[in-house]
Amino acid sequence: MNTLGLSIIMKMGCICSKESININGIKYLVKEHLGEGGFSTVDLVENTSTRKLYALKRIKCHSIDDQKIAMQEINYYKKLKHPNIIGLIDSSFKGSADIVVNATSEAFLVLPYYSLGTLHDYLIVKSFAKNYLETKEILRLFSEICQGVKYLHNFNPEPLAHRDLKTSNVCLSQGMVPVLMDLGSCAPAKVQVCGAQDAQKLQDLAAERCSMTYRAPELFHVESYCVIDQRTDIWSLGCIMYALCYFKSPFDVVHERGDSVNLAVISGILPFPEETPFSESIHDFMKFMLQVNPSERPFIDTVIEKLQTLRNEAESVI
Known part of the structure; x- marks a missing residue:
């Protein structure tokens, strides 16, 4: 058999071997792999009846706890x-998944597919072009992100915290509308820590599920007796605001250098560029959210109030 014939058969084999998944009677065809995290993978899938595209998140569960x-x-x-x-x-x-060793199950979550990708992807493109976003656009994007966070923090009957806010967990829908994704770390906002064992458990969970360069200082070293609340998300929002201006979290560069992110975070020092198109009030707004002491950090309603003042100022500039 000639090489061309073998090549065609191999390609046909690839097409025929594409995985299909049946979820509650609906068949989806896996088109391509989109990404993966520590606990899940995400694929682009197509509903074989409607031809509509979705993102399929798969979570591998190795125990009853994983399943929960x-x-x-x-x-x-x-x-x-x-x-x-x-x-x-x-x-x-x-x-x-049960108590049998090596028993596994898999959770399948069919989610909307956002062809524009994430805010992280968008900022990478802007970074390569060295093309800063306009202040008005930054404040618009950030305002809509804050509305999603406000909904979580004011949720009834119990306020919730996202716990892993970052630019790669913000999708962009048509019209450049930011949409918070990945609720795998979402939890009741207020956590009462009573003793060293509780503290270590929360610290380990944060290290596992909260991205380091967006993680609040109180989650790097959890005190034995304290209350952790939704203001962990406010710190992450401060990092997102910085990234909207300068393409990355203020602590990404520290991580890339191999230096201690923990020490950089607790130092309270923000590395602002000497030459910047952004006003001092924008920098002050970031500092307002990035308070090392969580008790000095604002709640989301105060952040939104201050943000509205900045938007009004930006709109008044001709």
Whole structure:
């Protein structure tokens, strides 16, 4: 058989071997791999009947505890309904996880597919072009992100915290509308820490599920007796605001150098460029959110009030 014939057969084999997944009676064809995290993978899939594209998140569960965490994430998706928070299209479990060693199950979450990608992707493109966003656009994007966070923080019957806010967890829908995604770290906002064991458990969980360069100082070293609340998200918002201006979290460069992010975070020093198109009031706004002491950090309603003042000032500039 000639090389061309073998090549065609191999290509046909690839096409024929594309994975298909049935979720609650609906068949999806896997088109390509979009990405993965520590606990899940995300694929681009197509509904074979409607030809509509979706993002399929798969969470591998190796235990009953893993299954509970995945189910908690699904339940949050079902409960939370807001234009700046991603919605759940469908979900299911396959396999079974029990006390048997190596038993696994898999959670499947069908989510909207955003062809524009994430805010992280968008900022990378802007960074390569060395093209700063205009102040008005930064404040608009940030305002809509804050509306999603406000919905979480004011949720009834219990306020929630996202706990992993970062530019790669903000999708961009058509019209450049930011949408918060990945509720895998979402949890009740207020955590009462009673003793060293509680502190270590929360610290380990944060190290596992909260991205280092967006993680609040109080989650790097959790005190034995304290209350952690939704202001961990305010710190992350400060890092997102910085990234909207300068393309990365203020602590990404520290991480890339191999230096201690923990020490950089608790230092309270923000590395602003000497030459910048942004006003001192924009820098002050970031500092306002990036207070090392969580008790001095504002709640989301105060952040939004200050943000509105900045938007009004920006609109008045001709």
